[in-house]
Amino acid sequence: MAATRAQKMEETRAKLIKAARKAFAEKGFAAASMDDLTAEAGLTRGALYHNFGDKKGLLAAVVDQIDSEMAQSAMAEAERKGGDAWDKLLAEGSAYIAAALVPEVRRIVLLDGPAVLGDPSHWPSQNKCLAATMQSLEALAAQGAIKPVDIEASARLLAGAALNAALWVAANERPSDVLGKAVEAFEHLASGLLAQAPALPIKSIDRI
Structure with a gap:
């Protein structure tokens, strides 16, 4: 029963x-x-x-579901593109930002979500993203691929950069016009963690 x-x-x-x-x-x-x-x-x-x-509590549940789906979709896209662990980490962040173009994501998660529920960094779904980013960075640190910086601090900055880039894209009147700029900036900022700088400039537009 x-x-x-x-x-x-x-x-x-x-x-x-x-x-x-x-x-x-x-x-x-x-x-x-x-x-x-x-x-x-x-x-x-x-x-x-x-x-x-109440209605707000229902929105929180919807946002949690969609935001979790965004993260899972970003991971799947990174796996599809392949590459090493660092390539996949960048691809995940870029795909998360690109999700801002999806109408449902844009309206519910990136526009109404913060306006009604407050700071996204406190959402359960964002804590899951943070934990996944920390795991990726820990693996990269073990390989000596990134600089000896604090893992949690680095993960919070990376996750925050991806989230804020997505929020910027969603809030723009013509989101598709700024998406490439947001992804490119995110990838260059993230690459500052690498132990060795990339040999060639990052071409973010090709990754979307």
């Missing part, structure tokens, strides 16, 4: 998150009504309040 109750609760949460993703993407957080968030899922307001507390 307990397992069934937990399963039903998880199904209810999934339905509400799915409906909220659609409503927030199409109308934005402020314009999305409670009916938009519940009727689409065939649920009541009581179900929303019970599972997420």
